[in-house]
Amino acid sequence: MSVIIGNQLVLEPVTLGLARVHADLQAELGVPIHPQWPNPEFHDMLHSDMPAELEFWAIIHVGDRQMIGEIGTKSPSHDPIQLSGTTVEIGYGIVPEYRGRGLASEAVRLLCDWLFSIATVRVITAKTDPKNLASAKVLLKNDFQPAGKSDEGRFVFTRR
Numbered sequence: 001m002s003v004i005i006g007n008q009l010v011l012e013p014v015t016l017g018l019a020r021v022h023a024d025l026q027a028e029l030g031v032p033i034h035p036q037w038p039n040p041e042f043h044d045m046l047h048s049d050m051p052a053e054l055e056f057w058a059i060i061h062v063g064d065r066q067m068i069g070e071i072g073t074k075s076p077s078h079d080p081i082q083l084s085g086t087t088v089e090i091g092y093g094i095v096p097e098y099r100g101r102g103l104a105s106e107a108v109r110l111l112c113d114w115l116f117s118i119a120t121v122r123v124i125t126a127k128t129d130p131k132n133l134a135s136a137k138v139l140l141k142n143d144f145q146p147a148g149k150s151d152e153g154r155f156v157f158t159r160r
Helices: 022-029 039-045 103-117 133-141
Strands: 007-017 057-060 064-074 085-095 123-128 143-151 155-157
Touching: 007 022, 007 085, 007 143, 022 057, 039 143, 057 103, 057 133, 085 155, 103 123, 123 133, 133 155
Parallel strands: 085 123
Antiparallel strands: 007 057, 057 064, 064 085, 123 155, 143 155
């Protein structure tokens, strides 16, 4: 996995195992972790039996030098060769204090650009709770198209 650099954000690759220990994650990133991180959904993932090797990117706010969220694929590997020609689902979260500033949009754009150019992914999908209109707006801003509902009742978006 690569470090991905944007205007306001840096996406720094880390593993789930490292993220399970806040002090280790903070030492690895070299920046503080926002006290509101992780959000409840990612918190559940941290305390699940998912493999410690699972990779994601820490979202670091450049100006504030602080980890403010996470983004990644729901794929077991971010190896560009393994992702080539596939459909990949992404997920992301930003701490509440940093929402509404375009940061989730930038993080999604950065990850999608990386997936399409480096990993040559064909289709990117994302799911969002029907009540989470802000997340749906993030996806629409990033050229995702509505693609129906999942079995769990979440809105599905796709980008090609």
